[in-house]
Amino acid sequence: xxxxYEKFTAVDAEVLxxxxxxxxxxxxxxxxxxxxYPCVVDADHTVFDAYDVTSRLMSLGQRPGLFVIDEAGTVLxxxxxxxxxxxPDNAKVLEVLETPRSA
Amino acid sequence: MGKSSTVTTGSLAPDFTLPSATGGEITxxxxxxxxxVLAFLRGFA
Numbered sequence: 023x024x025x026x027y028e029k030f031t032a033v034d035a036e037v038l039x040x041x042x043x044x045x046x047x048x049x050x051x052x053x054x055x056x057x058x059y060p061c062v063v064d065a066d067h068t069v070f071d072a073y074d075v076t077s078r079l080m081s082l083g084q085r086p087g088l089f090v091i092d093e094a095g096t097v098l099x100x101x102x103x104x105x106x107x108x109x110p111d112n113a114k115v116l117e118v119l120e121t122p123r124s125a
Numbered sequence: 126m127g128k129s130s131t132v133t134t135g136s137l138a139p140d141f142t143l144p145s146a147t148g149g150e151i152t153x154x155x156x157x158x159x160x161x162v163l164a165f166l167r168g169f170a
Binding site for chain 2: 030033034035036037038039040041042045048049051052060061062063064068069070072073074075087088089090091092093094095096097098099100115119
C-alpha cells in the first residue's frame, strides 16, 4: 500500500489507515516508519467492530480489512481476509477506483 | 440478507471520528467528494 500510494492519489483517492494500537504505540511506530497517508487510532475497536474487522485478539485473530468508499460514502469494494495473505491486490483496488461511477 | 452490522459493497460506510496518530482528529465523512481507500491495519509488528 505504501509503495502504491502515488497511484491512488493519481486517481484522486485518499488513503486512510486505521490501527487498533494505542495512540502512543502508533506515534512511536510512525516516528520510525512514516506513512505517506494519515493514520487514525481506534484504541477501543469501535470502528473495527462497526466494519466487522475484529481485532481484539492477538495478531493471529486479526483480520486484514480493506474498503473502498466512493464520493457519496457508499462502499464500492470490501475485502476482509481471514489470513494475512488475503490482502487484495492493489491493482484490484485501483481497478475499482478507475471504474466509472454514476455520481 | 446478511447481518445488518456487516459492511459490504453497496452499503453506507459507517462514519467515525478518531484521533490521528499525528495529532488532531479525522472524520471519515470529511472525505465526501473523493473516494477513500480505508485500510485496517493488523498492528504494527
